[in-house]
Amino acid sequence: MQAILSSGMLFTGAIIFLLLLLTISMFRILREYERGVIFFLGRFEKVKGPGLIIVIPMIQQMVRVDLRTVVMDVPSQDVISRDNVSVRVNAVIYFRVIDPQKAIINVENFLQATSQLAQTTLRSVLGQHELDEMLANRDVLNVDIQEILDSRTDGWGIKVSNVEIKHVDLNETMIRAIARQAEAERTRRAKVIHASGEMEASDKLVEAAAKLAEEPNAILLRYLQTLTEIASEKNSTILFPMPIELLANLMPNKTKKAEDKTKHDNNG
Known part of the structure; x- marks a missing residue:
C-alpha cells in the first residue's frame, strides 16, 4: 500500500x-x-x-x-568599369527591419539575402560608370546603390538607409598611368597660365609704349631709373644699350649745328 x-x-x-x-x-x-x-x-x-x-x-x-540597424560589410568585388579598367571595390551598408512579418515569411534568411543582393548591385552599378566617376562621384554612386537596394528589399520588410563605398583599389600599372595623366594635366595648365600671362603682359607693354610715345623725355626717365637700379647691385661692368634717339635728345645743340651745316651746304 x-x-x-x-x-x-x-x-x-x-x-x-x-x-x-x-x-x-x-x-x-x-x-x-x-x-x-x-x-x-x-x-x-x-x-x-x-x-x-x-x-x-x-x-x-x-x-x-x-529591429536595430545592421552594419554589414560588403566583401571586395572585382568590377570592370565602362572604360575597361579592372578595380576591386568594397562597401558598407546600413539597414534595419521595419516589417518583422515580411522579414521572416517572405525570405528564408534576410541577412544573407541582403548581403548577396548588395554584392551583385555593387558590381552592376559600378560597371556602368567610368573610373574617374568612381573616384570623383562617390556620393552619387552611393545614392544610386542605396535606392536600388531599398526598392528591391522592400518586399522583405527591410529599409536600406545608407550605402558607403569604402575603397577603390587599383593595380600598380593603373596607379602609374593616373600619375602620368595628372602630371600631364598640370603641365598643360602651367603652359596655359604662362601663355595667358604673356598675353596680358604684351597688352600692358603696348599700353606703356603708347604712353611713353606721347612724351619723348619719358623714355629718358625710364633709362635713368634702370641705370639707378643696376648701379645699386654694385656691378663692375655695365652694358647698357643707348638708342640714337636718346643721344639726339641728350645733345640737341650738336644736332642743331649739324642740321644747319647740312642746310648751308645744300644752299651753297
Whole structure:
C-alpha cells in the first residue's frame, strides 16, 4: 500500500513539475528593440512585443526579430568599369527591419539575402560608370546603390538607409598611368597660365609704349631709373644699350649745328 502511495506521489510530483516547466516556458520577455513573430499551428498569427508575452508551448511558436540597424560589410568585388579598367571595390551598408512579418515569411534568411543582393548591385552599378566617376562621384554612386537596394528589399520588410563605398583599389600599372595623366594635366595648365600671362603682359607693354610715345623725355626717365637700379647691385661692368634717339635728345645743340651745316651746304 505504501509503495502504491509513493509511486502515486512521484507521478503527481512529476506531473506538477512538468506543468510548472510548461507554465514557465509560456512567458517570454522581448526587449524594446525586439519583436516576436507568432505562428499558431504553423500559421502566422501576429507580431508581439516588446515586453512580457505569452506563447503556448507546442501550439504556438515564436521567432525573434531584431529591429536595430545592421552594419554589414560588403566583401571586395572585382568590377570592370565602362572604360575597361579592372578595380576591386568594397562597401558598407546600413539597414534595419521595419516589417518583422515580411522579414521572416517572405525570405528564408534576410541577412544573407541582403548581403548577396548588395554584392551583385555593387558590381552592376559600378560597371556602368567610368573610373574617374568612381573616384570623383562617390556620393552619387552611393545614392544610386542605396535606392536600388531599398526598392528591391522592400518586399522583405527591410529599409536600406545608407550605402558607403569604402575603397577603390587599383593595380600598380593603373596607379602609374593616373600619375602620368595628372602630371600631364598640370603641365598643360602651367603652359596655359604662362601663355595667358604673356598675353596680358604684351597688352600692358603696348599700353606703356603708347604712353611713353606721347612724351619723348619719358623714355629718358625710364633709362635713368634702370641705370639707378643696376648701379645699386654694385656691378663692375655695365652694358647698357643707348638708342640714337636718346643721344639726339641728350645733345640737341650738336644736332642743331649739324642740321644747319647740312642746310648751308645744300644752299651753297
